[in-house]
Amino acid sequence: MKAKISVELPKVKLSKFNLPRVQKALTQCLQCGYCIEVCEAHNQTPWESVTPRGKIYYIKAIDTNGMDIVDTALGRKIELSDDFVDAMYKCTGCGNCEVVCHAHISLVDLWEEMREWMFKNGAGPLPAHKGIAVNVKNKHNSFGESPAKRDAWWPADIERAAVPDAIFFAGCTGSYRMQHIPTAGVTVLSRAGVKMNCLGEKEYCCSSPLLRTGNSNLSLECAEAVVEKADGMGAKDMVMTCSGCYKTVSSDFGKYYAKVGQNVYHFSQYVEKLINERKLPLNNEFNAKVTYHDPCHLGRHSGVYDAPRNVLKKIKGVEFVEMEKSRENSRCCGAGGGYKSAFGDLATNIAAERIRDAEATGAEILVTCCPFCVLNLTQGAKKAGSNIKVMDLSQILLQVTAPKEAASKE
Secondary structure, rough: OOOOOOOOOOOOOOHOOOOOOOOOHHOOOOOOOHHOOOHHHHHHHHOOHOOHHHHHHHHHHHOOOOOOEEEHHOOOOOOOOOOHHHHHHHOOOHHHHHOOOOOOOOOOHHHHHHHHHHHHHOOOHHHHHHHHHHHHHOOOOOOOOOHHOOOOOOOOOOOOOOOEEEEEEOHHHHHHHOOHHHHHHHHHHHOOOEEEEEOHHOOOOOOOOHHHOOOOOOOHHHHHHHHHHHHOOOEEEEEOOOOHHHHHHHHHHHOOOOOOOOEEHHHHHHHHHHHHHOOOOOOOOOOOOEEEEEEEEOOOOOOOOHHOOOHHHOOOOOEEOOOOHHHHHOOOOOOOHHHHHHHHHHHHHHHHHHHHHHHOOOOOOEEEEHHHHHHHHHHHHHHOOOOOEEEEEHHHHHHOOOHHHHHOOO
């Protein structure tokens, strides 16, 4: 039985709703249904209304204000119902539907535009997402943790340079829940001689969790705090292990404030650059059969597919194998787009399916490049009863780049 989500709708007539400029996308849709097979949210909730095609059909009805010939004939009333709101948020924002779309609709942008429109009309986001917004507003991070602890993950044995080569941006999940990942990242880069620092309390949430659920109200404040602090440090580069932060800082900040003055790299890109420049020694073998999961924000959304694979292939001892669903056709881990915070069990189910994809290759280790993916895939492995180990690329490099005499300890 479907759980109802309570949503207070504005006391206005539907005719006063003005859709964003999405008519082109609505007209492009051929209702062919190719998007349905790749929609992980639909696999978990197999209703037509949850599919990309179903969402577009409903948005078309809103756009015509119920004057479509079918709606008119059936006397259907068009409204922003709880069911529509629920369907719009039952989406990870992964973009796999966009990859297979024969009409070439920019579906990721469409879902985010519609969620923002719903938010402005009081029909979203969901209660779990509202809690995140409160945390970001009050504490500048999505978990509501103390800003004073933002950089508690920084390795004690690594100096924080007053004028760094690179600023390391840990993100909320890395700072407060998966601290070992940014710690590993900074340690690895320090072994290449990179002078680093972080933003400390001024590392505000990048606002990605809010943007993906329709709330852009805090994006200016978050972007301004990060840009002003970062640009004042004199660093040339900014590096991050979080794929969601990478997409937001590199692509979204400029829409709401300004781009950072640094070259923005995902950790995998920066490490590949250091290896190619012979600055990062790969001292140790990593003897394991490994496969790689593409985070949606890094792969489909940002086009970074090769860097992490190239790094893995340079490590001695690694036997690299691809999953059937990889690169632009990768299965989402289930954690993105506010889906995990609102529908946690369903997100874990999707992660369990991804674990089965990895097991089918015979791999011992599933590597990815995002702390949120690591977190959800680890939960998925537990749910699937799998022995496969989920690791971030930084964790593998922590072992591989260690001095030979310290490798066993790492």
